[in-house]
Amino acid sequence: MSQTPAQRRTVLIVAGEFPPLKTIGRIRTVKFAEHLRSLGWDTVVLTVAANGDEPNYDAALESEVPDGIEVVRVPLVTFDERITRFAKRLLGRGDEKAASSRASSASGAGSAAASRGGAQPAGFFERLQLAVKRWIRLGLDIPDSYLPWALKAVPAAREVCARRKIDVIFTTLPPFSAAYVGYALRGETGIPWVADYRDLWYGDVLREWLPKWRQKLELLIEKRLLTRADVIVTVSEQKTDYMRRMHPQLKARWETLTNGYDAEIYATRGRSRPFDSQAIEFVYTGRLFKNRRGYAFAEAFGRLKQRRPELVAPVKVRILGGVAPEIAARYGEILARYQIGEHFDFPGDVSYQQAMDAQVNCDWLLLIVDTGETSDGVIPGKLFEYVASQRPMFALCNPGATQQIIERARLGVVVGAEDTDACERALEKALDKPVPQRLDRDEDYLAQFDRKNISRRLAELLEQTAAARQRT
Numbered sequence: 061m062s063q064t065p066a067q068r069r070t071v072l073i074v075a076g077e078f079p080p081l082k083t084i085g086r087i088r089t090v091k092f093a094e095h096l097r098s099l100g101w102d103t104v105v106l107t108v109a110a111n112g113d114e115p116n117y118d119a120a121l122e123s124e125v126p127d128g129i130e131v132v133r134v135p136l137v138t139f140d141e142r143i144t145r146f147a148k149r150l151l152g153r154g155d156e157k158a159a160s161s162r163a164s165s166a167s168g169a170g171s172a173a174a175s176r177g178g179a180q181p182a183g184f185f186e187r188l189q190l191a192v193k194r195w196i197r198l199g200l201d202i203p204d205s206y207l208p209w210a211l212k213a214v215p216a217a218r219e220v221c222a223r224r225k226i227d228v229i230f231t232t233l234p235p236f237s238a239a240y241v242g243y244a245l246r247g248e249t250g251i252p253w254v255a256d257y258r259d260l261w262y263g264d265v266l267r268e269w270l271p272k273w274r275q276k277l278e279l280l281i282e283k284r285l286l287t288r289a290d291v292i293v294t295v296s297e298q299k300t301d302y303m304r305r306m307h308p309q310l311k312a313r314w315e316t317l318t319n320g321y322d323a324e325i326y327a328t329r330g331r332s333r334p335f336d337s338q339a340i341e342f343v344y345t346g347r348l349f350k351n352r353r354g355y356a357f358a359e360a361f362g363r364l365k366q367r368r369p370e371l372v373a374p375v376k377v378r379i380l381g382g383v384a385p386e387i388a389a390r391y392g393e394i395l396a397r398y399q400i401g402e403h404f405d406f407p408g409d410v411s412y413q414q415a416m417d418a419q420v421n422c423d424w425l426l427l428i429v430d431t432g433e434t435s436d437g438v439i440p441g442k443l444f445e446y447v448a449s450q451r452p453m454f455a456l457c458n459p460g461a462t463q464q465i466i467e468r469a470r471l472g473v474v475v476g477a478e479d480t481d482a483c484e485r486a487l488e489k490a491l492d493k494p495v496p497q498r499l500d501r502d503e504d505y506l507a508q509f510d511r512k513n514i515s516r517r518l519a520e521l522l523e524q525t526a527a528a529r530q531r532t
Contacts, residue, residue, distance in 0.1 A: 069227040070102045071522055072220055072251075074213065074242065076206050076235040078107035078131075079121035081114060082412050084346070084441040085258055086121075088319055089232055094126040095515030101522060102129070104224060106217050106241070108209060109133035115382070118411055132220060134213045138205045139196050198271070203261065203278050206235035214244045221249055227526040232256040236282075243285040252290040252525045255312075258319070258441075260299055262306060265432025266350045279306070286310055291525055293317050296461040298437030313525075317518055320511035321444035326420060333421040335497050342377045342454065343422035345415040346442050349384040351435075354428035354456055356477065358391060360484035362398025364491075371491050377426070378405045380415055419449040423495040424472075429457035431477045436460030444509060447471065452496045456483065465509075469502045 073093065077085035093103040103126075110117055110133075125131060201207065220226065229251050231242040239255060246253040259266065262279040270278070286292065291313045294300045300316045333341075348354060357377075365372045383391070383406060395401040410418075419425060425446045430438050435458045443462055446453055453472030457463055463474045473490060475482040507513065 068100055068102055069526055070104065070224055071228045071230050072104045072106060072217065072226045074106045074217065074231040074238045076108055076238055078105060079124045080110055080117055080119050081108065082116045082118040082121060087441060088258060090124050091322060091511045092515055092518060093129050095512055096519055097126065097128065099516060099519035101519055104130045104132065104220055106132045106213055106220065108136045121412060132216055134209055134216050136209045138208060139200045140193060140205065143192060143196065198274065203236040203281065204234065206237040210237035210240045213241050217241050217245055221245060221251065226251055228252050228254060228522050230254045230256060232258060233261065234259055236261045239285045243288050246288040252529045253288060254291040254293060254525060255286060255289045257294045257299065260302065260434060263302060263434050265430040265435050265438065268432055269350065283307060286312065291315060291521065295319050296437040296439050298461055302434055302437060315521060317514055318439060318509060319441045319444050320509045320514045321448040322511045323448055326416065326448045329416060329420050331420050335495060338374055340375045340495060341422045342424045342426045343380065343418045344426035344428060345380045345419060347382045348379065348387050348428065351430045351432050352428055353387055355390060355394065356456055356480040356483045357426065358394045359480045360487050361403065362394060362400050363484050364488055365398060365400055372403065375403055376405065377403055378418065380407060380410045380418055382409050419446065419451060422451055424454045425451045427453050427455040429455065429462050429477060431458060438462060439465065447506065450499060452499055454490065469505050470500055
């Protein structure tokens with residue numbers, strides 16, 4: 061039975077990751093907004109105004125935005141951009157083209173300087189800009205580069221609350237700066253605030269690069285902001301338990317809402333590559349950076365080629381996504397040492413549609429999960445994309461939530477993220493068998509990760525949160 065407009069409620073979702081930005085985090089927000097509508101909730105999304113220059117920009121993703129939801133966009137101008145603009149004015153003195161050229165050469169990691177033969181003036185400006193960027197990243201971008209956006213988003217959110225009856229504020233993190241919006245509005249308006257953690261803030265495996273002083277500072281900031289949160293949500297029980305240990309003083313309600321999959325996204329995307337193809341294709345779609353590397357797979361592949369070259373001869377490994385320079389260098393060394401470069405393809409970033417086509421048409425989906433102290437609670441959104449594509453997974457991950465899901469649902473092979481020996485054995489075993497054409501999955505178990513079911517749980521949580529405010 062549909063609800064009348066008077067019965068419907070409205071949630072303000074503050075999300076730094078949203079179409080047309082091609083980040084895996086956008087999917088959670090898009091699908092929640094879509095499914096909540098049929099569950100009695102209207103949605104206003106406060107997000108970034110993309111300008112098309114972002115490295116993860118994909119104009120085609122605008123079609124993902126559900127009809128009928130209001131989207132309020134706030135420009136993203138980082139401290140880095142502001143200081144770069146100031147430097148251009150200061151150093152260019154009217155010569156904007158020269159200043160822009162220096163900035164471009166610095167962003168190219170010194171390639172322009174090398175082509176000029178290492179000219180001293182250019183090298184100086186490049187080193188200066190890189191030093192400034194490091195200083196900004198460490199000393200100003202706290203907790204992240206979205207802080208200026210969040211400060212501008214507060215008055216924009218305030219305006220939304222003034223003209224719309226907002227029942228709950230929902231901030232999805234990262235970017236962690238979005239928490240400032242929830243904190244400010246909760247204090248000003250009394251509207252209950254749900255803080256949704258897709259990743260951990262303090263203690264996340266991808267933030268281990270931060271120096272100790274910065275980690276301690278961010279923990280203090282996080283503790284302060286969460287004092288106003290009514291509900292704190294994470295995407296795994298392990299992360300919820302970790303957060304509760306880090307914040308025992310909080311009186312907020314704790315909940316776990318995993319990411320999920322949407323079978324209908326892939327329903328009309330048929331396989332065009334035959335299973336009897338001479339090649340065996342492993343595909344990874346996503347970035348490799350920081351603690352997400354996958355070296356064990358390349359090492360295992362190289363060892364296997366030395367022992368059984370005929371077994372790996374038909375294998376092609378495609379890494380579709382950006383690769384951090386230091387990780388690319390390590391891969392280059394491994395591929396050269398084992399002479400397996402012909403088997404690996406790094407085409408770089410691709411569109412979301414191309415990534416989905418690659419997932420459906422591959423033989424094995426390569427899943428590379430972050431390593432680190434809290435990796436047991438990591439359940440990457442990529443896992444559920446892979447679930448929807450219905451191809452078997454070859455997963456590199458440490459013991460924890462992701463391993464449990466893959467093994468429980470019979471989704472494929474799991475080895476330790478950095479266990480080269482185990483990876484070699486598992487890869488040999490997989491290649492000794494015919495490529496699986498379909499999976500004998502535990503569909504009853506997987507049903508809990510259907511995004512419609514997760515959205516239903518979220519709608520109940522939002523209703524209970526809004527009702528609790530009315531009772532106080």
